[in-house]
Amino acid sequence: MKKWIIDNLVTSRGKQERKSLFQILEIAKKSIDFHEFSPSKRQDFLFISYYRTLIDGEKLQGKILPYIQSNLKTIHNLHQLKSVIPIEDILITNDTEEIELKLNQGFAVVRLQKTDEMCALINIENSNLGYRENNETENEFSVVGPKIGFVENIDINIHLLRRQIVASDLIFEEITVGSMSKTKVVIFYLEGITNPKHIQTVRERLKNLEFDMVFDSSQIDQMITDNAHTPFPLFLSTERMDRVTYAIVNGQVAIMSSGSPYVITGPATIMDFFVSPEDYYLPWVIGSFFRIIRILGVIFSMFSTPLYVSVLTYHYEIIPVDLLGPIVNSRVNVPFPPVLEVIFLEITIELLREAGARLPTKIGQTLGIVGGIVIGQASVEAALTSNILLIIVSLSALASFTTPIFKMSNTIRLLRFPFILAAALWGGFGIIISFVLLLTHLMRLKSLGTPYLVPLYPFRSSDYADSFIRSSYKYTTKRPGYLKPKLLKRYNAGQDHDDINNE
Known part of the structure; x- marks a missing residue:
């Protein structure tokens, strides 16, 4: 009843x-x-x-x-x-x-x-009114390779993709999201290559969305993610067409929405966020070198200031004798403990970065250069911080900029602060505990059901050819096994010119 x-x-x-x-x-x-x-x-x-x-x-x-x-x-x-x-x-x-x-x-x-x-x-709609025609990438720069990016018009984006991937297997599916915005969202993939389970998962999650206004694809990213409580991006968001094309050819699913120049792709792994399209346009040795530099830069950015706090608070004995004198002299007049000194400089860097991003380009560049020099020099002269820490924090901020994807760069910036606080409370043991907790969290993350740390965990030796290094095209003939594509082989490697000459 x-x-x-x-x-x-x-x-x-x-x-x-x-x-x-x-x-x-x-x-x-x-x-x-x-x-x-x-x-x-x-x-x-x-x-x-x-x-x-x-x-x-x-x-x-x-x-x-x-x-x-x-x-x-x-x-x-x-x-x-x-x-x-x-x-x-x-x-x-x-x-x-x-x-x-x-x-x-x-x-x-x-x-x-x-x-x-x-x-x-x-x-009789005017589909092009109000949309920009210039489709150069603005936030993901590349010295080598095409500069073509996506725009806010879905039809133009589909046109660009059709010209790049000349295959009838490229499928575009439309779903309307948003009770008020009625935003057109398009799923696209390669039929016969992409795992049908990934396609079905994305399709169901989009159809089950109940939201009023969708302004950008980043909102869709957050609403269909496997874990909404993690600071790590579980979908790769990009405005570069070559990056999306490579993801589609590998067997990933891509999503774009009307009014947004960014396309999200998945399943994504943590290694995808340290890969730049330039790696594939340069010789594999140089591309691999730059990729390793990025990974080492991220590690340095996360652990440099926590280690400074840990060593100067609990572990003076590990400092070499030759280095102990300069460190003591640089901090002799600093009235604050290392943790406050580090937090003060880190927050200052973040304020400069945010202010530079929100201001017009010319003013933002001037503010970043002048503000950094003036505040840094004044802080050292006023004995608010040591000059050694100023160098470490500056290098740490510089290293965080090497990450090609902005969302992962934001995550790295955020993670430094829990590590700094743990180092201040428990020293090196606190850093180890924080790292173990971080690693446990990463091992539990999934993107469309795919482990986030693959090929590290679960270990897949066959997928290491394009992970930490970018191997020669001779060894990257297969698509990543963790994506479980229906067609594993991408192309035939052929025979090296050296082998031909020897014959």
């Missing part, structure tokens, strides 16, 4: 919320950009309604009005109207939810009589 009452309440509430076509148009008339008129001499026949800020005026004037006016005498129903207008995307319906959605997407609503509930929806 109780269930029957609830079902009836839900049904009645749904019926009350359903608007009629007359109500939809009356509400729309309150907006200054809504327009309704009749192209016929008879004022009681054929009405066109639309939002002028959403439509393409040239389509309305060139492909609708001339054909309607020249065939007014022969138009007696909406199907005849559809046959005379040279536009393919025309829908005849009386579904008010569909009408309201299409009206707000740039369709024109055409009725023969004002009292008609049945109408024709004609697609």
Whole structure:
């Protein structure tokens, strides 16, 4: 009985919320950009309604009005109207939810009589208005290789991808997300290569989303992630087309949303965030060297200041005698313990970084250079910090910039502070405990069900050819095994020129 009452309440509430076509148009008339008129001499026949800020005026004037006016005498129903207008995307319906959605997407609503509930929806939206045409990457720079990035228009992005991956196996699926924004979200992958389980998982998570406004793909990233309580990004977010293309060819799934120039790909592993597209455009020895430099830079960025706090608070005995004198002299007038000294400088660096990011480019660059020099020099002269720590913190901040993906860079910046506090409380033992907890957390993380630390854990020797180093193309002929692609082999390595010359 109780269930029957609830079902009836839900049904009645749904019926009350359903608007009629007359109500939809009356509400729309309150907006200054809504327009309704009749192209016929008879004022009681054929009405066109639309939002002028959403439509393409040239389509309305060139492909609708001339054909309607020249065939007014022969138009007696909406199907005849559809046959005379040279536009393919025309829908005849009386579904008010569909009408309201299409009206707000740039369709024109055409009725023969004002009292008609049945109408024709004609697609005359201006899909390019307001979108930038310049698609160079702004935040992921590359010295070598293409500079092509994504834009906010999904159709343009699909065009770019179709030109890059010339294969009918490249599939694009559309899902609408957001009860108010009605954001177009597209899943794309390679049929016959990508694991169907990954595709199905992404599809189900997107369809189960209940959200009002979706502004950017980063929101979708957070809503469909395997673990929302981790600071680590579990999907790789990028604006570079070559990075997304490489992910798709490897067997990953990609997601892009309307209004966002960033595409997210998964399943992602922690090693994906230290890979730069430049690694594949340079000789493999040089590319591997730069990749190792990035990984070492991240390790230095995370552990340099905690080790400073740990050594100067608990472990003076491990400092070499030759280095002990300069350290003591640099801190002789500093009134604060090492932990406060480090936190003061770290927060100062973060403030400079945030201020530089929020200001216009020229002012931000000036602030970063002048502010860093002035504050650093003044801090040392005022004995608020030691000059040795200033060098360590500066190098630590510099090392964190080597991470190609901005989201992972943010994570590394955040992780330094728990390590610093643990070092202040328990010294080297605190750093070890923090590292063990971090490693345990990473071992439990998954991206679309794939372990985050693979190929480190679970150990997969076959996937090391493109992890810490970028091996020669001769040894990267297979797709990563942890993605479980339907087709493992990418290409045939062929024969080296050295072998040919020897023959």
